[in-house]
Every structure is written in structure tokens, then in C-alpha cells.
Amino acid sequence: MHATLPLPTSDVDLFADDVLHDPYPALRELREAGPAVRLAAYDAWVLPRYDHVRAALADHERFSSAHGVGYEDQFNAQMKGTVLASDPPDHTRLRALLSDKLAPKALAGLRTRIAALADVLVADAVAKGGFDAVADLAAVFPVTVVADLVGLAEEARGPLLSSADAAFNTFGPFNARAQASIPFISQMFGYLNTVMVPENLRPDGWAAAVHQAADRGDIEAASVVPLLSAYVIASMDTTINAIGNTILLFARHPQPYQEVRAEPALIGPAFEESLRLESPAQGFFRRTTQPVDIDGITIPADTKVLLSFASANRDERKWERPEEFLVRRNPVDHVALGYRVRLQPGQGLARLEAHAVLGALVRRVSSIELAGEPVRKLNNVIRGMASLPVTVRTERQ
Numbered sequence: 584m585h586a587t588l589p590l591p592t593s594d595v596d597l598f599a600d601d602v603l604h605d606p607y608p609a610l611r612e613l614r615e616a617g618p619a620v621r622l623a624a625y626d627a628w629v630l631p632r633y634d635h636v637r638a639a640l641a642d643h644e645r646f647s648s649a650h651g652v653g654y655e656d657q658f659n660a661q662m663k664g665t666v667l668a669s670d671p672p673d674h675t676r677l678r679a680l681l682s683d684k685l686a687p688k689a690l691a692g693l694r695t696r697i698a699a700l701a702d703v704l705v706a707d708a709v710a711k712g713g714f715d716a717v718a719d720l721a722a723v724f725p726v727t728v729v730a731d732l733v734g735l736a737e738e739a740r741g742p743l744l745s746s747a748d749a750a751f752n753t754f755g756p757f758n759a760r761a762q763a764s765i766p767f768i769s770q771m772f773g774y775l776n777t778v779m780v781p782e783n784l785r786p787d788g789w790a791a792a793v794h795q796a797a798d799r800g801d802i803e804a805a806s807v808v809p810l811l812s813a814y815v816i817a818s819m820d821t822t823i824n825a826i827g828n829t830i831l832l833f834a835r836h837p838q839p840y841q842e843v844r845a846e847p848a849l850i851g852p853a854f855e856e857s858l859r860l861e862s863p864a865q866g867f868f869r870r871t872t873q874p875v876d877i878d879g880i881t882i883p884a885d886t887k888v889l890l891s892f893a894s895a896n897r898d899e900r901k902w903e904r905p906e907e908f909l910v911r912r913n914p915v916d917h918v919a920l921g922y923r924v925r926l927q928p929g930q931g932l933a934r935l936e937a938h939a940v941l942g943a944l945v946r947r948v949s950s951i952e953l954a955g956e957p958v959r960k961l962n963n964v965i966r967g968m969a970s971l972p973v974t975v976r977t978e979r980q
């Protein structure tokens with residue numbers, strides 16, 4: 584029989600502005616507090632350590648996504664029946680609908696087009712000498728790529744971006760940020776309902792494939808827009824901020840940038856290190872289906888549990904010098920993109936986009952410097968920048 588351990592509890596508010604600005608001291612405190620910690624500010628627990636986050640990602644029977652992966656029931660209800668808010672076997676069936684569009688073979692066909700697009704974008708930005716690496720680069724690129732893949736007409740793309748940012752806020756608690764996002768969410772569903780109709784869509788895009796699945800009776804007609812919205816939302820701000828965060832790390836760490844320039848094969852490992860160090864999706868919730876023992880601490884059944892990817896990816900039990908940006912570390916087992924059944928389906932596309940932009944940058948730019956104070960964008964889930972002014976030099980300057 585084991586002795587009952589005191590219940591680790593913390594009053595850290597992971598969704599408060601000051602914590603979102605710099606969450607890492609609070610996350611370290613949570614890792615030290617215990618393997619599973621009750622969050623006094625919320626009706627929830629958090630798993631802050633790497634081993635447990637990874638195990639929970641692979642354990643949908645005890646850590647279920649079926650209620651949704653956000654904190655608030657009212658917002659979770661909107662995602663019900665999508666890939667995000669389901670467990671196997673439903674989850675497996677839904678994931679299969681678009682799996683061929685995101686498989687390596689499909690992505691190989693996109694590589695040249697994405698690389699060319701990235702090169703033009705970077706060349707235009709670099710020609711100005713100084714630019715905003717978020718507005719002029721990171722934010723433009725995934726919107727164009729995803730809208731193309733969805734099969735959306737050019738004129739129908741406008742609201743995609745603001746809605747994705749808003750949608751991620753509603754995965755957190757009902758704080759001011761989530762409340763301010765509600766009008767954008769209603770607007771987004773209104774917009775997607777209008778725009779995602781077969782006559783607006785190219786026949787080879789994601790949207791047409793999901794409509795065809797509904798026509799065949801594989802999914803209900805009412806699931807078409809929620810399912811597509813999950814893919815559109817999931818593919819946007821995650822990738823934008825992953826690229827923005829990497830450019831910020833390069834601007835702050837000139838030495839690793841020069842290492843990558845000298846050895847472009849390091850672009851991939853440097854991007855993985857950026858995903859580990861500044862995980863664009865900081866965490867998602869699960870619901871326990873039964874009491875779960877985490878190293879002697881029992882999380883009750885039917886409890887919301889935050890899987891903190893941001894904390895796991897800096898856990899000193901797992902990583903040496905976890906706070907440092909080491910472009911040769913190549914941390915392929917980080918959890919920034921999920922794991923196992925939850926290894927996220929857009930990973931190949933995200934890497935393709937990021938490697939294209941970063942590759943073009945490394946080829947064309949000999950140094951990147953901050954041209955002003957970067958402005959952080961506070962979001963309940965996403966870690967990234969609102970603006971990132973940089974000055975760049977090319978070899979010829």
C-alpha cells in the first residue's frame with residue numbers, strides 16, 4: 584500500500600497576461616510542484632512533465648479528447664465530432680478522409696510550388712532591407728498555401744486569418760481574450776458555411792474531398808464545415824507562429840543563424856529546436872475517463888487535464904540545457920506536434936512550409952537584426968508574435 588502523498592496544488596494562472604508573456608518560470612514551478620498538479624484558479628489539473636504528457640497523448644482511453652480539447656464546455660461543443668474532439672475509432676475514420684491530401688506523396692507534388700512561393704516572398708521582403716517578419720512573411724505564407732490546398736477562390740480568403748487566432752483563444756478559459764474572440768468565431772462559421780459550397784471550390788482540394796465524403800454518406804452533411812474548420816484553424820496560426828518564432832530566435836541568436844547558413848542541412852533541426860523551445864501550441868486539454876495514478880498522485884475521473892506541451896518541451900528531466908537554442912540538438916521527440924494517435928496530420932505540410940521560408944531566408948540573408956522591440960501576441964493557446972520588425976543584410980551589402 585502506498586502512503587498518500589499531499590496533493591500538489593498551484594495558484595499559477597497559466598492564462599493570465601503576465602504568464603502568457605513569459606510562461607516559463609511558471610511552468611518550471613509546476614514541474615517542481617509535482618507530476619500532476621491541481622490548478623486552483625480553474626476546475627482543472629495540469630501535466631507539466633515530459634514523460635507524462637507523452638504518455639497521456641498516447642492514452643486516449645484514459646485521457647479522452649471526445650469532449651473537446653479546450654477548457655470550456657460551450658466552446659468544446661462547437662468542435663464536437665471533428666478530428667480534434669474525438670477518440671478512435673471515430674477519430675481514425677475522420678482522419679482518413681484527408682490523409683491522402685497530407686501524405687508524403689501529395690506533399691512531394693507541392694514542394695516545388697511552395698519553394699518558389701517562399702522564394703518570391705522572401706526576395707520581396709529582403710529587397711526592402713527591413714520588414715515585419717510576421718506581417719510580411721510568416722503570416723502571408725501559410726494563408727496562401729492553405730487556401731490553395733482547401734481549394735478556395737482568391738476573393739474568398741480574407742477572414743481566414745483573424746478567425747484562426749480567435750478560435751485558439753476559445754480553447755482556453757472564458758477570460759477577456761476568449762470573450763473578445765466570440766464575434767470572430769460566429770463570423771468564421773458564417774463565412775465558412777457560405778464559402779465552402781461546391782461551386783466555390785476546386786475539385787481537387789480538401790473541401791471538395793470532405794463534401795464528397797458527405798455525398799457518399801461517410802460523414803453527416805452537418806459535419807462538413809466543422810471538420811474543414813478544424814483543418815483550416817489548425818493549419819494557420821500554428822505554422823505562422825512556428826515560422827515567426829524561429830525568425831525571432833535567429834535574430835536573437837546570431838551565432839546559431841550563422842551555423843545554419845554555413846550548413847543549410849541544419850534548417851530542419853533548427854526548426855525542430857524552435858518548436859521545442861517556443862512550442863506554437865502550448866497545450867490542449869483532455870478529460871480523464873477514470874481515476875488516473877500519476878506517480879502516486881491520483882487525478883479523479885471526469886477531470887479536465889491540461890497537457891502542457893510547452894512545459895514538457897523544457898522539462899529538465901528530459902532535456903539537457905533545456906532553455907538554450909541549440910541548432911544541432913535535433914529534438915525529434917519533442918511533443919510540439921503531438922504524439923502517436925495524436926501525432927498531428929499536418930506535420931509534413933508545416934515542415935514543408937517552414938523549411939521553404941527559412942531556406943529562402945538563409946540563402947538570401949547574411950544577417951538578421953531586430954529593428955525595434957518585437958510585440959508579443961497574447962493568445963490562450965498559441966505562442967507567437969504580433970509584430971517582429973527586422974533589418975536584414977545580404978552578402979552584397
Ligand code: HEM
Binds near residue numbers: 668813918925932
Ligand atoms: C508548426 C505548425 C503546427 C503545430 C505546432 C501544430 C500542433 C498541433 C498539435 C500539438 C496538435 C495536437 C492537438 C491535441 O493534442 O489535441 C495538432 C493537431 C492537429 N493539427 Fe496541427 N500543428 C501545426 C500545423 C498544422 C498544419 C499545417 C495542419 C494542416 C492540415 C494541421 C492540422 C491539424 C489537425 C487536423 C489536428 C487535429 C488532429 C487530431 O486531433 O488527430 N496542423 N496540431
